[in-house]
Amino acid sequence: MPGIDECLLAAMVVPGALGASLVDWTSGLALGTVGDSPNGDHEATAAETAELARMAAEQRAFSPNGLPVEDVIITTPSGYHLLRFVETAFDSSVFLHLWLDREEGNLALARIRLSSLAEQLVLA
Amino acid sequence: MSTTVSPMLVRLAAERATGALLRDHGTLYLVDGQVVHAESPASPGIDVLLTSAGRLPAEDWQEAVDRAGTRGRVGRFLVDSGRLADGELELCHLSALFDAAFFALAPGSGPTRFRYGAAHWLGRIRPVSAAVVERESQRRRRLLDELWPYPDTDTAPVVRRTTPSGQPVTPRQRAVLDLADGERTPGDIARALGRPAFHTLIDVRRLAAAGTVATPRVAPTAPSPVPAWVAQVADDPDTALLRRLRDALEASL
Structure with a gap:
């Protein structure tokens, strides 16, 4: 039963991890952060990624049957960004954001690890 | 650069104060100058967030308050008794804290006072620096106006x-x-x-x-400025508390 910090520290153990955060996509608030941030400012990054997460979570194109969106993946020449939505039994709108180095990171592995961390975070 | 909403909060954070900062629209609880909780009549409390959607039966919440409230460890009790995960408690707690702080730190919301030593029964869960709370409240206000x-x-x-x-x-x-x-x-x-x-x-x-709900046409009439003698009476230490009580009562009618 890890708390937010333990969860983010565990995400940083994923090969190639540069930074991780837990963000609320309605408000754009960073609830927790560890490591580096792509633009050197975790709060600004949270507000920007929240906007992306919101679009993915709310557009009908991505959940035609009402099923929730699981991940958002962004690739760049130097890195990967993996956003994993956290499903909770109360009303919330949060996701984990893991930033990975392109050379060191393995997207498939990171996706599996982040999905399991998102479950453990709210597992009583 | 935006100016600070509550100079008193800045000062209390600097002196690492412990107690409750009472403002017109809510209260911030500090431990060693960090914000450990916030409450406002304008925002649902952590109890509502946890029980409304059915995550926690209302009786479980009540039991936690009864058994751990006086020790100021309600949050801890919920986790230790297996009712909530640490992550769930922290998520709901931060959600309620920043939500209430947004209203408590509304600009120009009347007299501010501080009760040294006052503690919240929820207990310490995940303290946040006063500067972060204040910055986030201001960002939220800008965000609404941009929308x-x-x-x-x-x-x-x-x-x-x-x-x-x-x-x-x-x-x-x-x-x-x-x-x-x-x-x-x-x-x-x-x-x-x-x-x-x-x-x-x-x-x-x-x-x-988007034009889906109506925008109120007429601004509700602003309360007329109080005469000087009333404003002076507002130095009475419990005015802010009484006003919040009144607001809460009116809201529940």
Whole structure:
């Protein structure tokens, strides 16, 4: 039963991890952060990624049957960004954001690890 | 560079104070200058967030308050007794804290006072620096105004427009709209959904910008400025507390 910090520290153990955060996509608030941030400012990054997460979570194109969106993946020449939505039994709108180095990171592995961390975070 | 909303909060944080900062629209609880909790009559408490959507039976919450409230360890009790995961408690706690702080730190909200030593029964869960809380409250205020610059939308009853706007409505907005009966305010809807009040303000401002809900036409008449002798009476230490009590009572009527 890890708390937010333990969860983010565990995400940083994923090969190639540069930074991780837990963000609320309605408000754009960073609830927790560890490591580096792509633009050197975790709060600004949270507000920007929240906007992306919101679009993915709310557009009908991505959940035609009402099923929730699981991940958002962004690739760049130097890195990967993996956003994993956290499903909770109360009303919330949060996701984990893991930033990975392109050379060191393995997207498939990171996706599996982040999905399991998102479950453990709210597992009583 | 925005100016600080509460100079007293800055000073209390610097002196690492412990106690309760009472403002007109809410209270911030500090331990060693860090914000450990916040409450406001305008926002649903952590109890509402946890029980409304059915995550926690109301009796479990009550039991935790009864058994650990006087020791100021209600949060800890919920986790130690296996009712909540650490992550769940922290998520709901931070959600409620920043939500209440947004209202408590509303600009120009009357007298401010500090009760040294006062502690909250929820207990210490995940303290946040006062600077972060204040910065986030100001960012939230800007965010609302960028979406739709009509603050009256936040406090007026939510009224659906009769002519369809044709704009798509998201599932979370749909939940808000379903409760818009022309009487409930965004705060009432947030409470009914077990959702932070600020999140509902965001949805209502977006819906108003899209023309799906009406924007209040006439600003509610602002209270007339109080005469000087009344303002001086407001130095009475418990005025802020009494006003919040009155607001809470009125809200529950």
